[in-house]
Amino acid sequence: MHILAVEPYYGGSHRSFLDNVVQRSRHDWTLVTGPARHWKWRMRSSSLALAEQATERLRSRAENGAPEIDLVFCTDMLDVPQWLGLMQCSPLIAPNPTKASPNSLLATNTPVVTYFHENQWTYPTAPRAREDFHYGYTNLLTALASNAIWFNSRFHQDTFWDASQNFLRRMPDSVPAHRIDAAIKRSLVVPPGFNGASELADARPNRSAGTDSPLVIGWVSRWEPDKRPDQFARILESLHQQGVPFELILLGARPQKPPPELEVIRERYREQIRHDGFAGDDYHERLAEMDVVVSTADHEFFGIAVCEAIWAGAIPVVPNRLSYPELVPSTSQYDSRNEAVQLITKIARQDSKTRDNRWRQCRDQIADFRTSHLVPIMDDLLDNVLVPNQ
Missing domain, CATH: 3.40.50.2000 (Glycogen Phosphorylase B;)
Structure with a gap:
């Protein structure tokens, strides 16, 4: 498969994880990344810059005759609904397109897999910091917009969905639109792996x-x-x-x-x-x-x-x-x-x-x-997202 990886926070364990997967995967990967700093601004504002970057990378692929992207792989630092919308927004991404418009570069039905390294529902707030539910809700919308949701541990998966459901109980409106039961069925535990000498x-x-x-x-x-x-x-x-x-x-x-x-x-x-x-x-x-x-x-x-x-x-x-x-x-x-x-x-x-x-x-x-054991399993799971139950 030809996979577009979008990582707003390309550093630390996020970078190590993605590099290890790309290095060992049997699939072809194109990376779109952002710097590992100011995590709140990464979540809040990186979608536009990463949409621009992705458009340029995909346009370059198309001009060189490379196959279309089969699947998008991103992490919890990305606001997936926002990024997907921007990928189809020609005036913002490519006001003066040359050969191809963004609409033809990434198909609207391209499946999305999101890997949750962490989530903002249960990530501890800094001392004396005021809790901001916006970031946790961004994570929830990202999960709802993803074809597959991968968590790095069972503990993470359970606490994320519990916290999401607790938040929905407090919402005064639009609760039925959050089809959380269906999203839970699309989620599974995929450990990130580690490298040992x-x-x-x-x-x-x-x-x-x-x-x-x-x-x-x-x-x-x-x-x-x-x-x-x-x-x-x-x-x-x-x-x-x-x-x-x-x-x-x-x-x-x-x-x-x-x-x-x-x-x-x-x-x-x-x-x-x-x-x-x-x-x-x-x-x-x-x-x-x-x-x-x-x-x-x-x-x-x-x-x-x-x-x-x-x-x-x-x-x-x-x-x-x-x-x-x-x-x-x-x-x-x-x-x-x-x-x-x-x-x-x-x-x-x-x-x-x-x-x-x-x-x-x-x-x-x-x-x-170990990463060497897990990446072939991840490759198979990615195949199954594109062609379910193969």
Whole structure:
């Protein structure tokens, strides 16, 4: 198939996901993308710029004799109804068309698949920010306008539709027009996949273990409020008070102004930090140094970085909620901060063989989430959108 991918926020996990799919897919992809900044403006205003960009790309394809586009693949950052309307709006997109009008470049019945990395119904608002239902409703209209709706986890799928239905109950008008039951039937769970260094897939690197060896604790999440770095700092403080020796590898994207918790961790455990910051080409090597990867997130729709750390050799210690129960065994989940401390302390005192067996159980549970395994499945699902029940 010939697929037009439209990604308003081409950066971070959105970019990694799309690049991995395009690289491994058997289909032919044409990309239309926007910069990864100012996410609210991406959702609010990118439709016009991306419609212009798509028109130019499609016109270039047509002039070079390339086949017509069979399917549009976009993500939740796009206002799909708005973008589709603009693609058919000649005065805005091509006021002086040369050889072909926009109407002939993208057929009005071209199917649309939307991939939901996140959604604005349940994405935590920033501290002191006022909730704006416009963005969640934009996500809902995008889903209703899509032929297929893909969510990256069961948790995400369930919470999105629950929140959408709750919002519709509050609407004073036009509720029957939102054919949400039909949209739910068009939705399914398609994990985004993760890349793991192949040389780390079969054998966990040998590491010393036991009470005398520092446990290497890793952090791979964004240093943002929804990932709760304050809870991570409290866990480290409890481990320190209990005399558990540890070292730290601190990865994850940081805002321009680092959170106070990161500054506290840097100051308090300065001599125990192995790495702090962007890893670059040695990212997987840094992951391979971790004995444990910790998440304290209040919000997680999938958990690509945690999967990457597990595949590299880390034992996960994660909350028993959100998307994590779909990824890791119950033995790696905790209910409270105290339980997290107990779990990490137990791992610190285990011998290498016990740790290795525990890690292998976690690795095996995420094996089918590797990108190399998932992309052929995605290709088949895309085929089925174009030709249902083939």
